[in-house]
Amino acid sequence: MSKHTTIGSLPGPIQTERCLPTWQLVVIMLALIALYFPVYRELAGTLWQQEAYAHGPLIVLACIGLMVARRSVLLKLTLTVHPAPGLMLLLVGLAMLWIGVTRSFPGWMTASHIPVISGIILMLWGGRGLRVLWFPVLFLFFVIPLPGIFIEVMTWQMKEWIAMSSVATLQALGYPVARSGMIILMGQYQMLIADACSGLHSILSLSALGMLYAYVSARQQPARAVCLLLSVIPIAMAVNGLRTLILLLMTFHHGDAVGRYWHDLTGTVMFLMALALLLVFDKSLVVLFRGRHR
Amino acid sequence: MIRLPPPWLSFTRVSVIVSLLCLMAGVIWLNPKPDASGFEREAVVMENWIPHSFGGWRLDDTVNVGPLSLIAAAESETVYVQTLERIFVDDDGRRIMLSLAYGDRQEGDLQAHRPEFCYKAQGFQLSALHDIELATVQGVIPLRRMEARRPGRSEPVSYWLTIGDRPALPGFHRKLAQLRHGLTGKTPDGLLIRVSSLDENPEQAYALHNEFIMTLIESLPPDLRRRLAGAPRSASPNLDA
Numbered sequence: 001m002s003k004h005t006t007i008g009s010l011p012g013p014i015q016t017e018r019c020l021p022t023w024q025l026v027v028i029m030l031a032l033i034a035l036y037f038p039v040y041r042e043l044a045g046t047l048w049q050q051e052a053y054a055h056g057p058l059i060v061l062a063c064i065g066l067m068v069a070r071r072s073v074l075l076k077l078t079l080t081v082h083p084a085p086g087l088m089l090l091l092v093g094l095a096m097l098w099i100g101v102t103r104s105f106p107g108w109m110t111a112s113h114i115p116v117i118s119g120i121i122l123m124l125w126g127g128r129g130l131r132v133l134w135f136p137v138l139f140l141f142f143v144i145p146l147p148g149i150f151i152e153v154m155t156w157q158m159k160e161w162i163a164m165s166s167v168a169t170l171q172a173l174g175y176p177v178a179r180s181g182m183i184i185l186m187g188q189y190q191m192l193i194a195d196a197c198s199g200l201h202s203i204l205s206l207s208a209l210g211m212l213y214a215y216v217s218a219r220q221q222p223a224r225a226v227c228l229l230l231s232v233i234p235i236a237m238a239v240n241g242l243r244t245l246i247l248l249l250m251t252f253h254h255g256d257a258v259g260r261y262w263h264d265l266t267g268t269v270m271f272l273m274a275l276a277l278l279l280v281f282d283k284s285l286v287v288l289f290r291g292r293h294r
Numbered sequence: 295m296i297r298l299p300p301p302w303l304s305f306t307r308v309s310v311i312v313s314l315l316c317l318m319a320g321v322i323w324l325n326p327k328p329d330a331s332g333f334e335r336e337a338v339v340m341e342n343w344i345p346h347s348f349g350g351w352r353l354d355d356t357v358n359v360g361p362l363s364l365i366a367a368a369e370s371e372t373v374y375v376q377t378l379e380r381i382f383v384d385d386d387g388r389r390i391m392l393s394l395a396y397g398d399r400q401e402g403d404l405q406a407h408r409p410e411f412c413y414k415a416q417g418f419q420l421s422a423l424h425d426i427e428l429a430t431v432q433g434v435i436p437l438r439r440m441e442a443r444r445p446g447r448s449e450p451v452s453y454w455l456t457i458g459d460r461p462a463l464p465g466f467h468r469k470l471a472q473l474r475h476g477l478t479g480k481t482p483d484g485l486l487i488r489v490s491s492l493d494e495n496p497e498q499a500y501a502l503h504n505e506f507i508m509t510l511i512e513s514l515p516p517d518l519r520r521r522l523a524g525a526p527r528s529a530s531p532n533l534d535a
Contacts (some may be wrong), residue, residue, distance in 0.1 A: 024308040031315035038322055079304055090311070094318045101322050120311055124304075156411055180417030180444065192415075 018078050020124060025075065028120065035116075039101065039109050047106040047145060052201035055208055056110070059142045062212055066136040073132050077125045086122030089115045110143040135215050142208040155200050159193045161237070166244045175252065186252050199240030202271055206236045210278055217282070224285045231281050239274040243267075340378040340396060343521070348513035351390070351506065354383035382506070388491070390506045395486040408464045409453050409488055410440065418442040418449070422496065425463060428504055430511045432523035435461040437507075441496050450499035451490040452507070458482030459525040487522060 040057070048056045080086075093115030100108030118137050121129040130137065146154075163179055170177040170186070177186045182193040210232035218225040243266050250262050346353040378394040413420060423440045435454050442449045455462050457471035472482060489506060493499035511523050 018304070020304050020308070024304060027312055028308060028315070031312045031319070035315045035319040035322070038319075079307070083307055087310070090314060094314060097318065098321070102325060123307060123311060152408065152411065156414075159415075181413075182415035183417060 019075060022075060043106060052204060053145055055205040056143045059208060063136040063139055067133060070132055077128055079124055080126030082126060083123040086119050089122060090119030093119050107145050113140045158200055162241055162244050163193050165241050166248060169245060186248055189251050203233060203236040206274055207232050221289055224289050227285055228282055235274050235277050239270050243270045340376050343518055344380055349509035350384050351382040354381045388502055391490045393488040397484050413442045418444045430508050430523055432511055432519050435523050436463045438463050439500060448494050449490050449492055450496040452503040453488040456485045456524055459520055461524040485521060
């Protein structure tokens with residue numbers, strides 16, 4: 001930082017030349033939009049149609065917003081003297097994008113964001129630029145779809161956890177309930193824990209939201225931010241378990257039709273509830289950490 | 295003291311960045327969209343794929359012990375575009391359950407689910423998983439075997455997948471086949487073919503599965519042979535993969 005201040009104190013004309021003029025930053029942004037617009041149009045019809053990745057466009061918007069918010073810091077940074085590594089990274093990113101677009105690989109298209117953006121940042125400002133924009137760049141990882149095998153295994157694990165815990169709870173409450181694989185038998189009803197019930201997609205979007213929240217509100221308190229991030233997955237899983245429990249009880253007491261109705265409704269309600277829980281948890285963290293500092 | 299870049303630097307550098315981005319944008323703009331569906335993908339009508347009788351086997355609609363529904367376990371219409379489930383019986387009264395699931399985009403989330411998950415989801419215990427290779431008229435196909443058991447039902451299972459025009463099993467080779475097709479600019483479609491029977495003796499069941507699969511592939515017309523067992527090859531699919 002001390003070096004920056006010496007540069008900042010150089011005479012005006014030279015200083016403005018060696019920082020990035022605002023209009024050039026705007027031109028780069030426009031070129032990026034021109035480049036990625038057709039990609040987003042394609043993703044909107046394919047990957048982003050899937051529930052697990054429907055949060056993709058919001059991630060992109062959030063990243064743009066976060067980068068724009070840091071513009072005043074960026075425009076004061078001096079340019080690096082070593083643009084070559086950044087150029088290489090940018091070329092790698094463009095090659096990935098090319099492969100993704102010509103082969104229709106959503107994974108490659110979305111993953112190209114990271115080398116393209118960080119390549120440009122490195123070319124202009126070097127490592128100092130990345131230090132300013134580390135979060136938006138990292139956040140872009142949420143637009144990349146997870147590999148199929150990972151989804152398959154994770155989904156299975158979550159389903160098993162949900163089936164086990166809900167059956168155990170209902171048994172403890174004295175309900176006539178048994179399970180065989182992913183089929184839960186409760187009274188006269190047979191219910192299947194489907195892939196969608198695993199709650200994997202709500203975990204993904206909640207994690208993204210939680211990370212954004214932690215960055216925006218708790219950036220100055222690393223301990224609080226870490227606690228927040230660690231709490232996201234347990235909260236999402238607990239809420240999803242609760243949802244399953246409610247659905248099983250609804251079906252058992254009020255029949256299949258009611259169960260089905262609630263099945264569609266509870267998804268959104270539970271997402272909001274998880275979000276509310278996260279905020280409440282954060283409030284308690286604020287109180288806790290304030291107490292510590294005093 | 296750090297070296298300062300020359301005053302004209304930002305303009306040059308920004309020009310390089312912007313022209314690279316615009317060049318790529320132009321290329322993407324001009325590039326005709328890849329055939330997202332990949333292979334010549336006329337509407338698939340699975341109903342007529344499997345003949346009602348072939349080589350000593352005939353369709354059996356007398357029993358109600360249907361094969362496990364693939365849809366029930368996958369529960370997601372995005373994974374399987376179409377499924378076909380049939381029971382065949384031979385002259386000795388031996389029964390085979392055949393399930394086909396066709397998906398027109400075999401990548402990421404949309405790829406076929408492993409039957410392992412499907413059986414486990416319905417309360418089966420799986421044991422003795424192993425892979426073998428079966429020689430057919432169309433070439434060697436890899437088969438995965440497993441013994442699925444739950445109280446009152448013992449069901450040895452053999453299955454394989456196709457990715458585009460190659461037979462494969464889930465795992466590394468499936469990934470490889472997907473990548474290979476990807477490099478030709480096509481998203482492969484795929485088929486999951488599952489053969490099973492109710493039998494306490496797995497060895498006996500597997501011998502019957504082999505016989506059934508070989509006879510079935512032999513009796514199909516060339517285009518369906520290709521669908522089920524891949525393009526004709528002599529070498530093992532794993533060796534040339």
